[in-house]
Amino acid sequence: MDRTNTYVKKIEKDHARFREIIRGRIRKDLRKYVSEGGMVGRRGKYVVSIPLPQLRIPTFRYGRNDRSGVGQGEGEAGTPIAPGDPSGHGAGAGGEPGRHLLEVELSIEELAQILGEELALPRIQPRGRSTLMADQSSYTGIARVGPESLRHFKRTYKEALKRAVAMGAYNPDRPVVIPFREDKRYRSWKVKETPQNNAVIVYMMDVSGSMGDEQKEIVRTEAFWIDTWLRSQYKKLETRFVVHDAAAKEVDRETFFHLKESGGTKISSAYQLCSELIRKDYDVAEWNVYPFHFSDGDNWGSEDTRKCLELLDKEIFPRANVFCYGQVKSAYGSGQFKKDLDERFPKDERLITSEIKDKDGIVDSIRDFLGKGR
């Protein structure tokens, strides 16, 4: 028996099971994670790190009224030796020094999968000429159970031979080996889906005075999850960022989420820039295009709104998979723009509008945007 191989697989199985349990936990509390926005700042290039209460098998053990112990070293009575809980006096995790939160790292794909499962998001049907999800399945291992058609002949007989030798039933002069059920080994396989298409998201946001920090934080959180989901659906995902008040300009991600301007709001400026950007850089035959616009719903006069609707109808809709408008409620915003959009394009598949009242509304709004599978 090739020991190394078998053993490594064994821990991998237990490890995989552990990961599965973790994913279940995160899924269960996904709403909380989304609205708290805690994951956004914890993203690396490929992984997200999530703090979870430690996964423990409960036992009868001493509680917190015994928070003492014996140590060794210098110091007078009163000398501090370790900090308490970072959170202060929370009743949750923490306790004696050394007990800690479990920092779990999830890959972006895993996170997307959880999001997809929890919100029941449909797979996106990409546009363009090569709209295929390539299924690749391959035999990856050996299992003890399986269909007879996949029985691994050689492995099975090897097991049977080993058993026969161990039981002393093997006779070299008459080498007959008959496998039992326990000896049987089967091939096992995995299916991997590989997306083949490219996509671009153009984020647009109103940065005029009426959009406060809270509103921006909501947009940031939404953008994180939208990114995460679309990234799992496409081979390659690009993101572009446009901010606008009375005029629009393209910025990088960092600036996008932190810029604060004052002054008026002319949404058309952003739509104009967006459509130019798409026309210049993204061939519709090759790219799936997702413009997202977030504002508090105020626009500078009905004249500009008319211009916006015109731009959407003529320039943007024909090029985009779907145009998404998220209206974040603010103390100053009138919320008029969403009404205008819905009135002008009723029941139009090319447009999704969503209203986000507060942090708790983020999940539903994500579902609005991504639940159509476009």
Place this chain on the structure above:
Amino acid sequence: MEAARRRPRKPLSQADELRRVQEGILAVARGHGLEPFRTVFELVDHAEMNEIAAYGGFPTRYPHWRFGMEFEELQKGYAYGLQKIYELVINNDPCYAYLMKANARVDQKMVIAHVYGHSDFFRNNMWFSQTNRRMIDEIANHGTRLRRHVEKHGQEAVERFLDAALSLEHLIDYHSVYSPHRRRSRYDFSEDAGPAEVRRLRTPKGYLDRYINPPEFLEGQRRKVEEQLQRRKRFPEEPARDVLEFLIEYAPLDNWQRDVVSIVREESYYFAPQALTKIMNEGWATYWHAKIMTEGALEPSEVVDFADHHSSTLGVRPGAINPYKLGVELWRHVEERWNKGRFGREYDDCDDMERRRAWDLGLGKGKEKIFEVRRIYHDVGFIDAFLTKEFCEEHRLFVYRFNPQANRYEIADRDFEAVKRNLLFRLTNMGHPLLEVVDGNFRNRAELLLKHRHEGVDLDLAEARDTLANLHRLWQRPVNLQTVLEDQAKLVSFDGDKHKEEDIASA
């Protein structure tokens, strides 16, 4: 493991050299009087080492996610350079030891000497005398059995049950680990119709009867019989600390479930002596690796690396006890005391500090004493008998306590008695609260009643509830726990549906 030894390996130039080192060290160790098991060393890389460590030393252990969790943490710790396992030793005959392939030569020497220390301790310490010395086979057997249950009853069902059983894994009788009688069933119903009559002593002559069996004596006998009858009505007759055994025998379980609980229980008993002797065992191994290395095995070019690694093993953080350090210092302390005759009435009664400090009768009994101690003590006894005031002061031991105002841990006390009490409390029952089954037919409704022997520290209520829920999965009738919370006697219950706490009169 047979397969492991036959595993074809690339011929390592390292291996022959290590074998020579091993033989040299073994000869020195034997010369000092150590009697280790035959010890098989295996070289592994860090991933293998982490895997073996995650499984508690047994790569063939039953499958469970917590080993996967442990593995992930070890892998991360290694990747970030926070921790590295130099060696792992398995209490088995022959003893198995895993060495990290990447250890430098001097580390391997030190680790091999260390391993022989452990191996000697496993073999000779009384508390290990009843452990299964073929545990490698036994554990593999457990793995096979459990996998078979999974195949038959499904991953989900077995895992859920195993989680529940593991939740109770500490509920064994830690004080019976050395007892050869442990395995036997303690409940003997066959003598149900035992003697219920008052026994009189036989008298050769009738007229002597009232002297030989006076009324007071008969009264005492009668009371004894009554007590016996009373006890027989209780179930269990005596409070059962081995809760797992009680469950195996009396909980309404399927056979495979009973098997799962026995697997958990057997492994708990197997691992218990290692936890019971952590300080002694690590101290003993450290004592011997230091001695063997510094008295011959060390080459001049290796001194610096050895000193570096040896001292990092012995490093202390203020917030925790390092069992290697405390252990080795205590062993040396014992050796010195018996070498110099610093024990007995005369020494104890001497309160002239100068005289005590210079006390040396030239007895030279140190070595004899430490070998005796390594045979018969476990940590609680070791600390109780040999942690002296001088030792406590010399090694700057203290009690720390959480200060809620400042939200931090602070040194609270350097008083010898306080240190010793705290340390002993932490070691008693291996730091687990003491629980026992007092009634298997509570309220005459087949409910289970556990009693927590409260020693001044409360249970964590939230976890106790979760654990009761797991206990309920096994008992399948309401389960109750009698304990004390904030100075009020409580009955904590779970009936399969709801949790409940009620105040009761303290018993």
